[in-house]
Structure formats: C-alpha cells, structure tokens
Amino acid sequence: MSSYKYIFILLGFLIISQSELRAQALADDSVIQFSGVVVTGDSLKPIPFVNIRIKGTSMGTVTGFYGFFSFVAHKGDTIIFSSIGYRTSEYFISDTLSSTRYSLFQMLQTDTMLLTETVIYPWPTIESLEYAIIHHNVPEDDYDRAMKNLAIEEMKERGENLAMDGAMNHRYQMQNYADKAYWNGQYMPNQWLNPFAWAEFIKAWNDGKFKKKDD
DSSP states (O other): OHHHHHHHHHHHHHHHHHHHHHHHHHHTTEEEEEEEEEEEETTOOHHHHHHHEETTTSSSEEETTSEEEEEEEOOOOTEEOOOTBBOOEEEETTTTTTTTEEEEEEEBBBOOOOOOOOOSSSSSSSSHHHHHHHHHHOOOOOHHHHHHHHOOHHHHHHHHHOOOOOOHHHHHHHHHHHHHHHTTTTTOOGGGOOOHHHHHHHHHHTHHHTTTOOO
C-alpha cells in the first residue's frame, strides 16, 4: 500500500505543476512571436545580418542571409533595426494586439556617408615632391629592354653575326641539290663571264664598299 501512496502523491504533484505553468502562461499574455523580413527601401532586396534589438535591453537577434528574423518580444516593446550603410529605424509593437504572433515587413533607407578629403604626401612640401619627380631615375623595366632588343639596327646587327642553325643549313643544302638538279646534263652559268656581274663589282669598288671600315 505504501508504494501506491507514493505514486498518487507524485501524480498529484505533476497535475498541480502543470496547472501552475498553464496559469502563468495565461497570465503573461503580452509575450508574442515577432517575425518578419528586412528589405531595402528602394529595391525591396533583403538585407542580411541586420542588428535587431529591443530598445532598453540587450535582447534581440540578427537577420539571416535572406533578411528573415524571428524572436520573442513583448507587446509595447520598441524594436530597433540598425545596419552599416542604412539609417537606423524603430518600430513600436502595439500593446493592444490580440494574437500571440506578429509579422513585419521592415524597410531600411540607405544612408550616404560623406568623408572629408584627405591628401597624404610623402614629402614635406609640394616643391620637394616636384623636384623628386623630375630628378627621379626611372629604372629600366622588361618593356624597355624588349624595345631595345627589337630595334631595327640591333636586329640587323644580330642577324649579320648570327650563325645558321640546323634548319637553315638544311635549307641551304637542299637548295644546292635543287640547283644541281636544275642544270643536270648541261653547263651551269659561270658568273665570271657575266658582264652584268662585273658591272656591279666595278660600281661597288668605286663606291668604296670593299674598304676596311674603322671601328
């Protein structure tokens, strides 16, 4: 009989506890589930990570990536919405609401921040800066070196002193074979007996093209 007695006592305690909790919930009818979305005032795009706080307290939440929020508040609370780049806005929850849930579509206006112009110079005066720019020795970069290497005179000198590679030697040898095959069975022309070649030689001799050039 003693075990049944303890069971009845425990059941009675649970019934009394639930009745008290239900009575407290009915008594505190000012608690509501406050939800909504925060968007921009011009394009109605959701604003992520907006700071939402109950005025006068440290309670609140932060909007998600799509601007949605939901937290517990009380009727009569003033909600503050703040975010960098937007004007801080307040919303008052009416204390005459009959429902325990309330939804809000909150818009925030962009806030333009104008900063004063700041000019930083590495030299104490403008004159010192101008002197440093004029007398600055700009180092040679890859572009300048490439332009020097691609100069016409430079390319011509390099071409005259450049030895033939394997492809050029092969082309020269094949050209000799082709010439011999062209004159096969007959005498090849002899430039020693060509009067036009002699005329060019004499003209070059008179122009001094065969003189040794001093460095």
